[in-house]
Amino acid sequence: MRALNRLSAKSLNSFAAGKYADGGGLWFVKRDGGGAQWVLRVTVHGRRREMGLGGFPDTSLAQARKLAQSARVQSKDGTDPIKAREKSKRTAQRNLNILSDIAVDAYESRKAELKDDGNAGRWFSPLELHVLPKLGKVPVAELDQIDIRDTLSPIWHEKAHTAKKALNRLSICLRHAAALGLDVDLQATEKARALLGNQRHETQHIPAMPWKDVPHFYASLSDGTVTHLALRLLILTGLRSKPIRFAHVDQIVGDVWTVPAALLKGRKGATQDFRVPLSREAISVIKESKRHAREGFLFPNVRKGVLSDATMSRYMERCQMMYRPHGFRSSFRDWIAETTQTPNDIAEIAIGHVGGGTVERSYKRTDFLEQRRELHEQWAQHVSVATEQIMRST
Template identity: 55%
Template sequence: MGARNKLTASFVKSAPVGKHGDGAGLWLHKRADGGAQWIYRYTIHNRRREMGLGALADVSLAQARESADQWRRVLKSGKDPLTEKRAEARRVSRSDTSLAVITQDAFEARKAELKDAGKAGGWLSPLNIHVLPKLGKVPIEDLDQRDIRDALRPIWHDKAVTAKKALYRLGIVMRHAAALGLDVDMQATEKAKALLGEQNSTPKHIEAMDWREVPDFYQSLDEKAPTVLAMRFLILTAARSANVRKLKLEQVHDNVWTIPAEELKGRKGKTQDLRIPLSKEALEVIEQAKPFARGGFLFPGKSRGVISDMTLSQLMTRRGVKARPHGFRSSLRTWLAENTEAPHEVAEMMLGHRSDSDVVRAYRRTDYFEQRLALAERWAAHVSGANSNLVKIVAAR
């Protein structure tokens, strides 16, 4: 398909008259009258086709690339993008074009790219809660920046992250509507952002328990129940709640827990799984949890599926603890910094973080498993109350 992303935003802004290729069929046509148009070129059934993706004034380079990617997937499926676009436009013109309907259509077009195909509803949640109750019945062609501003203003500062997600995803819905051939204001979300102004909220960090207090809390978790055992396992591994709650027995072999790449946060498009070293204490927790396993999951919910993140948080609340489950990752990281000589890259790998570039990792080819296992045993000894001696961890060369 050839190289992609050849153009830059600065070049696009001052591009000379002519046609400029971004790669993989995406072109910018700069006209002599000062106007500019994005074009997607492709070949199907030995026929060369061109599809307009919008004017440069309305569609940025990033947006044009996103739109081109959408139509490349259609082409890859064996369908003619231009024919599909026209068919969609005809179908939509005869149907409901309310924001709610178009939002659902945009979601359906993208859910295959989302984790678990969007079944958890996270992508739609900001729109379902804060936008659609107010604007869902409005025809998307009539939607303007003032409507969007009024919908998001109540949460713009108090729930800044959620508001940003809602605005960004609303922009995707608007671009989807334009791709369907609907006459929408492609700049509506950017104009709304200008009307809303800068957010003045201060990010709130997740409450974390001081590493010195973790042993008392851990040792109080003496009930043999899925939620309690999951909490102990989460503390011992400092893994993310979602990965712990969805742990399957088939992912554990000897003292290694392997989390598939597709289940890792921030690893979209990567193929490398994450190996978590399991201390003897963690393996004992697994043995205690096995009698409760159901449907392949080690920590099942009461009725079906797995325990929820809220269930773990409520366990801490009932015990009078302000910290949240995710905060134990910070507890471990601080303990590593203050009580061990673990190199930065090893300490970061304890949390599944990537501290180097893809190039550096390609040459390094190690995940410091043995070093991390030694640290996991020390952490387990600390939280369980067993004695431990300082072990110097040296990075592999």
């Protein structure tokens, strides 16, 4: 190898245009316009390559010699230093992806799995409100448990449910980043959870009316209004409020109501519609509701659209009740458990729950419609018994 370090830093500015060797393949190239740069000539796999090491004076003689020596070592080991540098740049560029970009990309890739394709914004909002304002511009490769802890600690106890959702969404974002080839700490969220500790907040369940009290409330829903009829059908079917509010005459054929999958919640992995066997009492309620129907919807709002999500809850509040419409699902489920010998699978399907993993669900094709038909009929007899007594006494 030729002698190294032939040039001196003091002489570089005085050179005329041309090429000047420092030794070991390192050249100082002075252009006619006065600019200059460093170029290293190396041989890799029998091929001669020229590698730019930076412009002068931004890259000094000492820096150029250091870069040249590193490239020589790589070429001696059979590694192309130019390709290695390009790969390093690509890796660095990937790792500069900021969290806000990763979060949006993760959200977009999961929209098909979310209710209404994520239009409600509930999946993204915990991140948008509580994480991205502080961490959105942080390169995802630099995100660690300390960052996450410091971000979520203000809401970890006061908004416990939201904080858990934010942590869960953040974990999904990190897994998404890893799938993109980014160098991230997949354990950062679990480490942050350990640092945050147990939450003081206790989950408040939706108040449910005891099943023994349901008949008296059902009997009070007697004025034939949209709200009363909707509450009656909600109680009888064990469904959530959305399928009730969007109930359409075209969904009901005979004594079976087929609820579209788009109206269902809590059935992750299920893409099929849900059949609900209608008791004689439920059919009677539907028949009475048809006189209110507008554009086929059984429970229209006063002005336009369907009954609002809050209408039934507000009615129960005005009745000075601590219970809420959603709680009637628990009333129904408790009645099944305490008064019948119904197998758990059937009991869970009766309130629209789908158990087991994806594989298990793919093999379990039955929805136990006939068994549930008998169950719904018995429940209807229970809740309407007070109504019958009132009618007989009048």
